[in-house]
Amino acid sequence: MNLIIWHYQFRILLLGDSMVGKTSLLRRYMEHRFSPSPCPTVGVEFYSRVMELPPGIKVKLQLWDTAGQERFRCITRSFYRNAVGVFLVFDMTNRRSFENIFEWYNEVSNAQVVEKLIFLLIGHKSDLRSYNRVTTEEAEGLAISLGAHFIETSAMENRNVDLAFEMMASAIYDALRNKEISLEEGWEGVKVIHKKTAIKPQQKKQLPEEKCQC
Template sequence: MDYVTTLKILVIGESGVGKSSIILAFTTGDYNTAFPATIGVDYKMKVMEVNGVKVKLGIWDTAGQERYRTLTSSFYRDAHGAILVYDVSEPKSLAKLQEWVEELQVYSTKKNIVSLVVGNKIDKPRAVTRAQGQEFAQKHRMLFIESSAKTKEGIELAFEELVQKIIETPGLWETGPTNSNIRIGDSEEARRQQQSSCYDYTCTI
């Protein structure tokens, strides 16, 4: 089956929270303990299937350093989804995520863009509780999940949940004869809701 559409996904957040590691774990299954800081913007691509829907993801890895922020504003344009990452071992990274939410709201050209908050590095001693991350996500009406790029826990599911929500959002992505009949099965959705407590994600949309 050919892929039915291309989705633009942004991964944003402060430097050092593991954005590039999350993308690497998702696209290749690898983990690099000495991953260099992203300069400007990096790009990866992966084809995935969610509930029988095959899509091509264009994943934009934006630099977290303040000096590169002016280089990335144009890359928010036409994004279908955004993954906002913080480090569960660093409370400041969650507090700074508010600035990224505001930047997303300013530069995103799709007002119904789907956003997912990811608390990364759960393999490390945590300084941010799961409840704090969930509260932030609920405040901004975003999906939520915790992950570890090192162990790969939650990585695949994070992208699956984001893509599923994008597909379910009317008018967010291009429609046509090939993809206009795409639906997420009721039984599959019920199964995911039953598993939510196991995978620690919250959808408040």
């Protein structure tokens, strides 16, 4: 019996207003430490990490950290059509960043070339709960309206950071298995980067013993 194991590359964007913590979130995930960004991201920055999903599926995450400032939108928009997953990130202490999530969602949805795009709504800076301007109930309601899941994260306290990326990768892989996402020619959102076929060794047949003719 042949066992086929697929290995994939997923291209994922982080979208949201400037200074909501997208870069800090990525650096915590990549470097396992809190490293606040001293200034807003200019244009787009690229990160890459390999993770494993059961049963032994290797996935390379291509992570694109995008600038939230309006003057860089012409650059970030060029990445929309070739993404399979999008983190919609807002700052739990900044209500305006939450209200602008619809704009980010509509912008990337209108640019997509595939039937299904995986969204995960992230309420960042959950360590500053006493300064919250958005309730968990409001965020969960928005996520439902967008057909997405919601999770609160904190790069400073390393709260739910790895879980957020695991949720995204698992959701994309499940959509692939269920044929909700298909591999389109010329589309860079999902790539098959390796396919390994393990062949179950066959039992060696024993030849019948020959009778002595002497």
